[in-house]
Structures are given as structure tokens and as C-alpha cells.
Amino acid sequence: MAEITISLPDGSQRSLPEGATATTLAESIGRGLAKAAVAAVVNGEEADLGNPLPADAQVAIITAESDAGRHVLRHSTAHVLAQAVIGLFPGAKYSIGPAINDGFYYDFELPGGRTFTEGDLASIDAAMRLIIKADQPFVRAELPAAEALLVFAGQPYKCEIIERVSTGSADNDDTGEIGSGETISVYRNTPEFVDLCRGPHVPSTSKLGHFKLMKVAGAYWRGNEKGPMLQRIYGTAWESKTSLDEHLHRLEEAEKRDHRKLAVELDLLSFPTELGGGLAVWHPKGAIVRKLMEDYSRERHANGGYQFVFTPHLSNAALFETSGHLGFYKDGMYPPMEMDNGTYYMKPMNCPMHCLIFKSRQRSYRELPLRLFELGNVYRYERAGTLHGLMRIRGFTQDDSHIFCMPEQAAEEIASLLDFVMSVLRAFGFNEFTANLSTKDPNKYVGDDDAWDDATAALRSALEKYGLPYKIKEGDAAFYGPKIDIDVQDAIGRKWQLSTIQYDFNMAERFGLEYVGTDSLRHRPIMLHRALFGSVERFFGVLLEHYAGAFPTWMAPLQARVLPVATAHQGYAEQVVARLQAEGFRVDLDDASDQLGKRIRTAKMEKTPYVLVVGDDDVAGTTLGVNPRGGEVERGVGLDQFVARLHAEVEEQLANV
RNA sequence: GCCCAGAUAGCUCAGUCGGUAGAGCAUUUCACUCGUAAUGAAAAGGUCGAGGGUUCGAUUCCCUCUCUGGGCUCCA
Numbered sequence: 001m002a003e004i005t006i007s008l009p010d011g012s013q014r015s016l017p018e019g020a021t022a023t024t025l026a027e028s029i030g031r032g033l034a035k036a037a038v039a040a041v042v043n044g045e046e047a048d049l050g051n052p053l054p055a056d057a058q059v060a061i062i063t064a065e066s067d068a069g070r071h072v073l074r075h076s077t078a079h080v081l082a083q084a085v086i087g088l089f090p091g092a093k094y095s096i097g098p099a100i101n102d103g104f105y106y107d108f109e110l111p112g113g114r115t116f117t118e119g120d121l122a123s124i125d126a127a128m129r130l131i132i133k134a135d136q137p138f139v140r141a142e143l144p145a146a147e148a149l150l151v152f153a154g155q156p157y158k159c160e161i162i163e164r165v166s167t168g169s170a171d172n173d174d175t176g177e178i179g180s181g182e183t184i185s186v187y188r189n190t191p192e193f194v195d196l197c198r199g200p201h202v203p204s205t206s207k208l209g210h211f212k213l214m215k216v217a218g219a220y221w222r223g224n225e226k227g228p229m230l231q232r233i234y235g236t237a238w239e240s241k242t243s244l245d246e247h248l249h250r251l252e253e254a255e256k257r258d259h260r261k262l263a264v265e266l267d268l269l270s271f272p273t274e275l276g277g278g279l280a281v282w283h284p285k286g287a288i289v290r291k292l293m294e295d296y297s298r299e300r301h302a303n304g305g306y307q308f309v310f311t312p313h314l315s316n317a318a319l320f321e322t323s324g325h326l327g328f329y330k331d332g333m334y335p336p337m338e339m340d341n342g343t344y345y346m347k348p349m350n351c352p353m354h355c356l357i358f359k360s361r362q363r364s365y366r367e368l369p370l371r372l373f374e375l376g377n378v379y380r381y382e383r384a385g386t387l388h389g390l391m392r393i394r395g396f397t398q399d400d401s402h403i404f405c406m407p408e409q410a411a412e413e414i415a416s417l418l419d420f421v422m423s424v425l426r427a428f429g430f431n432e433f434t435a436n437l438s439t440k441d442p443n444k445y446v447g448d449d450d451a452w453d454d455a456t457a458a459l460r461s462a463l464e465k466y467g468l469p470y471k472i473k474e475g476d477a478a479f480y481g482p483k484i485d486i487d488v489q490d491a492i493g494r495k496w497q498l499s500t501i502q503y504d505f506n507m508a509e510r511f512g513l514e515y516v517g518t519d520s521l522r523h524r525p526i527m528l529h530r531a532l533f534g535s536v537e538r539f540f541g542v543l544l545e546h547y548a549g550a551f552p553t554w555m556a557p558l559q560a561r562v563l564p565v566a567t568a569h570q571g572y573a574e575q576v577v578a579r580l581q582a583e584g585f586r587v588d589l590d591d592a593s594d595q596l597g598k599r600i601r602t603a604k605m606e607k608t609p610y611v612l613v614v615g616d617d618d619v620a621g622t623t624l625g626v627n628p629r630g631g632e633v634e635r636g637v638g639l640d641q642f643v644a645r646l647h648a649e650v651e652e653q654l655a656n657v
Numbered sequence: 658g659c660c661c662a663g664a665u666a667g668c669u670c671a672g673u674c675g676g677u678a679g680a681g682c683a684u685u686u687c688a689c690u691c692g693u694a695a696u697g698a699a700a701a702g703g704u705c706g707a708g709g710g711u712u713c714g715a716u717u718c719c720c721u722c723u724c725u726g727g728g729c730u731c732c733a
Contacts, residue, residue, distance in 0.1 A: 105728095118662065217728030218660020225730045229660055232728070260726095264668075273706085273724050329733050349733065383658060384724095386731065478733065502733095529733095566690040592690055601694035615692050625692065633693055 004055040022049045023203065026061050036063040036239075038072045038207060039200040046072075048140055048200045062200075064207070064239035074099035076138065076202045077128075077211050077237040081106045083193040084127035085233075089114070094195070095157035095221060095230055102247060103236035107219055109157070109228065116216040116231045124233070125213050132209050136189040138201035148184035151194060157221065158196055210244045211237035254492060259541040260389040262549040266606065268557075271389075278387040278394030280537065285557040288586070290540055292555045294375055296654075297399055297424065297533070304420050306373035306401060311353035313377055317343040322510055323352035334381050350376035351504075351529060354402040355511040358525075363515040368525065369405035369413050375536065376400050390541030397536040403528040404513065407451075410526045411458035414501065418462045418484070421499045421532050425488060427654055428543060429552060432489035435468050438476035445479050447505030455503040455526075456482045480506035490546040498539060502529040550607040550629060554650040560587045561603045562624075565615035567592045572619040576612065576639060583643050600627065610646070 002018040006025060016024055022040035026033045026049070039062040040047050043054070046062070053059060062069045078097035081104070086092055089110050097106030110116070143151065145166035152158035162184055187201055188194040202208060212235060219232040238244040255261075263269050268286030275281065282290060301308070317336065320326040325333065325348055334346040347353065354372045363370070379395050386392055405413050422433065437459055440452045459482055463470045470484070477483055481503030487495045504527040507513075514522040533539035543551070553559055560580060564573040573589055580587040590599045596613065603611045613625035623636045 115660065215727060216661055219729045220659075223730070225659075229729080231660070234728080271725090277724070325733070332732070351733095380732080383731065385658065385660095385729080388726095392732080480733090563693085564690095565692050568690075594691095595689085595696055596691055596693065598695055599693095604694055611693075613693060617692085627693055635692080 004053060004057075006053060007056075007058045009058075009060045016053070018055075019052045021052055022047070022059060022061060025053065025059060029061075033061060033063065036065065036069075037061045038064050038069045038076075038202045041068075046200050048138070049203050051140075065243070070237075070239060071099045072200060072202060073208060073239060074104040074237045075197070076205070077208050077235065078104040078106045079138070079187065079189070079195050079197070079201065080128050080131050080205055080208060081124065081213070081233060081235060082108075082195060083131055083189060084124050086193060088120075088123060088127055093155055093157055096161070097195075103214065103234060105219075105232050105234045107157075107221070107230040107232045109230050115218075116233060118216060121213045121216065121233070128211070128213075129209070131189070132205045135204050135206040137204045138187045138189060138199075140185060140187055140199060140201075142183040142185050145184055148186065148196070151186065152196070161196060208237065210239065210241050211235055212244065212248070250492070254494075257492070257545045257548045258389075259391075259544040262544050263389075266549050266557075268544070269390075276394075277384055278382055278392070280390065280393065280395075286540075288557040289551060289555055290536065293428075293533070293540065293543075294399075294536065296427070297375070300420070300424055300427075301373045301401070304371075306371040309354065309357055309372050309374050311347075311350060311357075311374060311376060313346060313379070314344050315347055315353070317345055319352050319356070320345055320347075323349075323355070323507065324510060325349065325352070332380050332382070334379050346379035347376075348378055348380050350374055350378065350398060350400045351402055351507055351527075352511075354400075355507055355513060355527075358402075358404055358513055359511055363404075363513075363525075365406055365515055365517045365523075368515060369403050369409055371401060371403045373399075373401040390535075390537045393535070393537055396538065398531055399533045399536060401530045401532075403530065404508070404515075404525040405528070406515070406517070406523070407454070407526050410455070410503075410528070411461065413528065414458045415462040415465055417501055417528070417530055418466050418468070421486065421501070421530070422466065422468070424532055425486070425499065428539075429546065429653075430488040430490075433468060434487045434489075434495070435463055435470035436473050436476075436485045436487070437463065437470050438473045438478075438483050438485070440477055440482060441475040441479065443475075445477070446509075447481070451505055452482065455505075459484050459501070459503070478502070480504045488542075490542065491548070494545075496542045498534050498542065499532050500530070500534065503527075504529055550609075552653050553609045553646070554653045556607070556609050557586065558588060558606065558608050559585050559646070560610035560612055561608050562587065562589045562612045562614060563596060563599050563603070564589075564592050565596055565613060569614050569616070569619055573614050576614060576624065579639060580643065580646075583647070585646060604629070612642075 003015045004018055004020065006014050006016060008014065014025065014028060016028065022042065023034065023037065026037040037049055040049055041060040041062060042057050044058070046068070062072060064070065064073055075098065078099065082094045082097055085106070085108055086094060091111035093109040095107040095109070097104060145162055148162050149159055152162065165184065184196065185198055186194050187197045187199060189205065214234045214236055217232045217234065218229045221227040221230050236244070236247055238247060263286065266285060267283050268289065269280050269282045271280050317326060329348060333348050337344045354374070357372060358370065376398050377395065378398055382392055382394050387394070403413060403417070425433070439456055445452065463484065483500055483502035485497050486499040487497050489495055508524050508527045513525055513527070515525055517523045551557070562573045562576050564570045570591060577587050577589045590603065600611055607629060609629045611627040613627060615625070617636065618624055621636065622639050624639060624642055626634045626637045626642060
């Protein structure tokens with residue numbers, strides 16, 4: 001029999017009989033590999049395990065526990081979901097069902113406008129497990145478009161995808177489903193069930209099984225708000241029960257960190273329904289933390305050459321007509337108020353008012369860069385369905401600064417802005433950063449091309465000088481200028497977009513801003529927008545989740561609580577509290593009316609950095625029993641010694657810049 | 658705005674096949690005075706999200722609305 005030679009990723013070669021498949025290859029290498037195999041990469045293209053391998057092919061086996069392998073598992077599980085739904089709901093239309101981060105989804109339209117309820121998930125789950133148990137093969141076929149349209153007659157969403165692909169008007173969603181070639185690829189599991197798909201898939205449904213259907217949701221067909229609302233089912237799928245359980249456990253952990261839950265438990269803030277959606281009130285403990293954040297920010301800005309300004313919450317409509325907000329973002333603004341002889345709006349941004357400050361008198365180049373800073377309260381009418389705790393809120397505070405500079409100053413200013421932003425983010429305990437550089441959308445921009453090129457180059461060079469890893473998002477800039485967005489990674493690996501540095505070629509133009517240059521002529525300044533926290537509220541929410549409520553000592557609402565062992569030690573406990581407060585620390589006392597163990601538990605539940613227990617020995621020796629958050633109890637620590645330690649800790653936490 | 662699920666004491670939740678409700682924690686009081694994550698007892702606490710309908714009677718069934726949660730869409 002003729003043989004073919006296959007090259008493996010490690011450079012080694014193997015001879016196999018002609019007609020051998022990737023499965024044969026995997027089996028020839030080892031039983032474990034054959035078991036874990038879900039697909040293959042043949043000459044750089046993902047392919048099914050069961051395809052005959054071409055001669056002299058480069059082949060890599062995709063195993064279930066790799067990212068690519070999980071993607072295949074999830075996509076295949078989505079097909080099983082569709083098969084189960086079609087079986088249980090005769091007449092159901094199926095549309096698309098891709099693998100996504102950690103799982104998959106599939107969108108359906110049910111007959112008669114029926115919708116899924118959570119209760120349906122159990123019966124769908126059971127039907128899926130039967131399909132998996134039946135060990136159905138995923139059989140690939142390639143058809144001309146005309147034939148595919150016949151196969152999917154009565155399935156309007158599938159036909160639409162086929163037509164878009166065959167007429168060349170497909171987008172990524174479509175090609176993700178069926179590839180972009182001349183023929184349409186499909187996978188058939190049974191005579192009854194066939195689905196469009198580019199593949200690859202696992203060879204048979206028995207490779208699947210470690211999945212869980214998570215939730216039902218509405219989703220627009222092709223993401224179009226005006227299009228039909230389909231019924232989406234989300235699921236997660238993994239290569240083993242252990243991995244599935246770990247994933248579910250991670251979800252539980254994230255849920256425990258939910259800032260809305262922690263905000264209630266720690267009595268930080270609330271969203272009273274009487275107040276209205278997306279509006280928060282800050283309780284004393286939350287307000288302490290927020291004030292510390294803001295004070296620190298002010299201190300850094302004062303040292304960084306910023307000038308503080310204040311501007312009102314309301315403005316005459318004319319201002320937002322000049323700025324363009326009413327033209328571009330009216331839907332996102334609170335409705336107008338008619339008063340006196342004009343129309344007023346809540347401000348959605350601070351920049352127009354900062355422009356008015358710049359414009360209030362003639363400016364000289366000697367004043368530039370002029371850096372204006374404000375913790376400005378803005379109000380945006382976010383749609384009801386989008387509100388999410390502090391992360392998406394209707395009234396919030398931007399730590400907003402606008403920098404007006406000469407064009408030749410911009411590059412240096414950007415570089416120092418980036419240093420400043422990163423330094424402050426580090427002080428709040430973030431260490432992992434990535435950035436996005438958004439460039440010009442050629443179809444929608446103002447300003448001249450040279451200015452855009454210079455601005456983009458300045459942003460890029462700042463990123464490179466700082467050594468911040470970044471991705472370029474082509475065409476993602478706002479119409480008025482390119483920008484850098486900075487993402488931080490939190491303690492459990494989630495990314496949050498926080499800071500932004502943006503060029504603006506538009507606003508200075510609209511407001512007719514000018515400065516007098518060395519040539520005594522008038523010039524237009526460059527304007528830079530810079531938000532560091534972004535929104536103080538959202539940043540607080542991110543910190544709360546990052547620290548799981550256990551704020552570092554420097555910003556903890558209560559830094560230490562003193563517990564007298566018995567009433568006899570109350571006097572000494574009061575002295576300790578007074579001493580620590582005199583040193584500037586936030587300390588309180590929990591008297592002996594509850595048992596000691598109970599009081600310790602309460603203080604721990606409140607995530608107090610230090611619980612200080614004082615009894616007979618401590619009164620005698622002016623010492624403390626120190627019970628630190630997350631550490632070991634230490635008896636007989638001298639009061640002076642503890643004070644010094646606490647000062648040192650706070651200083652060290654803020655020195656990490 | 659659209660789809661799904663909710664709303665019962667401050668919090669977490671149980672319950673009422675239609676006859677106006679209960680637990681744990683928290684709160685208050687009393688007793689206990691204790692050395693590192695829950696002492697015991699008692700009291701108080703609810704227009705069962707709002708409005709309308711069906712009914713002799715609705716917290717429970719139906720409708721509408723509000724709000725909350727998960728998605729979609731949107732996010733200067």
C-alpha cells in the first residue's frame with residue numbers, strides 16, 4: 001500500500017498508509033492523544049479529524065484542553081443544542097450558534113412567537129444528553145449554494161446566510177458559520193438534523209458532555225435593533241467535569257465580588273428606588289473611601305501642574321449646540337428644561353464649560369499647556385436596560401481634565417500625561433495594563449490628514465516610550481481625534497477600560513479657541529481630553545471588586561477596631577483609640593457587651609485591616625494584641641511600635657508609583 | 658427600548674392549592690465580663706413593589722405600570 005509522510009509540530013515525521021486521517025495519526029502517536037483529540041490543523045487550516053490527510057502535510061492535533069480545542073467542543077455543543085431544540089419545538093427556526101468566551105450560544109425563533117423560559121432549559125438539557133449518548137457522527141458535506149438553499153428550505157435565517165455568502169456580501173458572522181468559499185459546508189448528525197457550519201467539529205457527539213445551559217435571553221437577529229428578536233440560549237462547555245466545575249466556581253467567586261452586593265454588605269452606598277434608576281447615594285463608609293480617592297487624585301493633580309476649576313451641572317442649550325453634543329448625542333442627554341427665556345440641559349460632559357474658561361480672556365502661548373481639572377458631575381440618559389450598578393450609571397463624576405497646548409507641545413504633553421495616568425493607576429493597586437490606540441475612521445472625521453497622522457504618531461510614541469503593550473484599533477477613533485484607552489486587569493484577571501487620552505480637533509474649532517503665539521499672531525490650540533478614573537463611581541466599583549471589599553489600609557473606611565476583652569479594659573481601649581486617632585488613623589471601639597469572639601467576627605466580616613484586642617497584659621504593658629486581616633495574631637505588640645508600623649504600611653502602599 | 662426572570666421584615670429567604678404571614682441574621686432590652694471568626698432570653702419590626710380587574714374575600718389568580726437581575730442594542 002502507498003504511504004504518505006506527515007510532519008508533526010515538533011519537526012518529526014511519520015509514515016502512514018494512504019487515506020489515513022488525523023485520527024489514525026493521533027492513534028499512531030498514543031492512545032491518550034487519540035482520546036483527547038477533537039480536531040486537527042492540516043497545513044495551517046483547521047480540519048476535521050476524519051478527513052483523509054494529503055501527502056506531505058504538516059499536521060497538528062488539536063486536543064480538547066487547548067483553547068482551540070475548547071472552541072471546537074463549544075461549537076459542536078451548540079449544534080447539539082440546536083438539534084435538541086429543533087426536536088423539542090417542531091417548527092423552530094435556527095439561526096446562528098457560535099462558540100464564545102467560556103461557552104457558546106444559539107439563537108432561535110420559536111413557532112407562534114413562543115419564548116423560552118428557564119424551565120425549558122431542563123428538558124433541552126435532557127434532550128442534548130440523549131443526543132450525546134447516541135454517539136452521532138458529525139458528517140461534513142460541501143454543497144453548491146443552490147443545493148444548500150433546498151436543504152434549508154423553510155429556514156429563513158439559514159437561507160439568508162447562504163445568500164449573503166454566495167452573493168459575496170457576507171460579514172464575519174456569516175463566514176464564521178459556513179466559511180467564505182464557493183461551496184457551502186454543512187454538517188449532518190442525523191437524517192433529520194443538518195446545520196450550516198465551517199467547522200471543524202468533533203468526530204462524534206460522544207466527545208461532548210461536560211456542558212451546562214446557563215440562561216435564556218432575547219437577542220436581535222444580526223444585532224439589529226429593528227430586526228426580529230430571537231431567543232438565545234447561553235451555555236458553557238468544557239473538556240472535563242473538573243474544568244466545568246472550576247469554571248462554575250470562578251463564576252461564583254466573581255459573584256461574591258459583585259460590587260452591588262459588597263456595597264450593601266459593607267454599607268458603602270445604595271441605589272434607592274425612590275431616587276430613580278442609575279442614581280446612587282453614598283453612605284458614610286463609602287463616602288470615606290470615595291473622599292480618599294478624590295483627595296489623592298486632587299493631590300496628584302495639584303503636584304502635576306493642573307489648575308482646578310468648577311463648573312455647573314446645567315447649561316443653556318446654546319452651549320451644547322456650539323459643542324455639538326446636541327447634534328450628536330441628544331438621545332443620551334436628559335430631556336430639556338424650559339426656564340426663563342431659554343432651554344437648559346444637564347451637562348453630559350465638562351469640556352464645553354472648560355472651553356468657556358479658556359475663552360474667557362485672551363490667552364498667550366506662555367500659559368500653555370493650560371491644564372484644567374475638575375471632578376465634574378455629569379448626567380447621561382442611559383437606557384433603562386443598560387444600567388448596571390456603579391458600572392453604568394446615570395449621574396456620575398468624571399475626573400476630567402482638558403489640556404490646551406500648542407501643536408508642537410502635544411507629543412511631549414501626551415508622553416507626560418501617560419506617565420501621570422499610569423502612576424496614579426499603580427497607586428491604586430493595579431499592575432497589569434494594556435492599551436488600545438484608536439485610529440481615524442476614514443469615512444467619518446474632521447481635521448486634516450496631516451494633523452491626524454501627527455497626533456496618532458504622538459500617541460503611539462508615548463505608548464512605546466512607556467513600554468505599554470497596545471493594540472491598534474483601526475478606524476475606531478471618534479470623529480474628532482485619535483485616542484489611547486487604558487485597560488487594567490483586576491485580581492481575578494478581568495479587564496476594565498478605565499483611562500482615556502484623546503485628541504480633539506473639533507472642540508477648539510467649534511468654540512473658536514485661540515492663543516497668541518511668539519509671532520504675535522493668533523493660533524488654534526490643540527485640545528486633549530483626559531479622564532483617569534473615567535468615572536469616579538465606576539472606578540470605585542472596579543476597586544471594590546478588585547479588592548473584594550478588602551480595601552488596602554490607606555483607603556479602608558475603618559483601619560482598626562479596638563476590642564477590650566472585658567469592661568475592665570474599656571478605659572485603656574479608649575486611650576488606644578484616642579492615640580491612634582491623634583495619629584490620623586480611622587479607628588473605633590467595640591465595647592465588651594458582646595462576647596469577644598462575636599466582636600472579632602463582626603470586625604472581620606467588615607474587612608477591617610486590624611482588629612486590636614486589649615486585656616490585662618496589654619493594660620499592664622501598654623501593648624496590643626494585633627489581629628491583622630489575612631495574617632496571624634500577634635500578642636504584646638507595643639502601642640508605639642504598632643503606630644509606627646501602621647504609618648509605614650500606609651506610606652508604602654502609596655509609594656508604589 | 659426589546660427578550661427572560663424576579664419583587665414577602667433592614668439583609669438572606671420560606672410560605673399561603675384564595676381566608677391579610679414565618680425563620681435565621683441585623684436592631685432594641687435584660688442577663689452574662691469573656692484573650693482572637695456567632696452566649697442566652699425577650700421584645701419590636703411587614704399596606705407581601707404600585708394601581709386596576711375577577712371574587713363574599715386577593716399577598717396568592719388575571720391585566721397594566723414601576724423597579725431589580727441576566728442578555729440584546731447603545732455607550733461622546
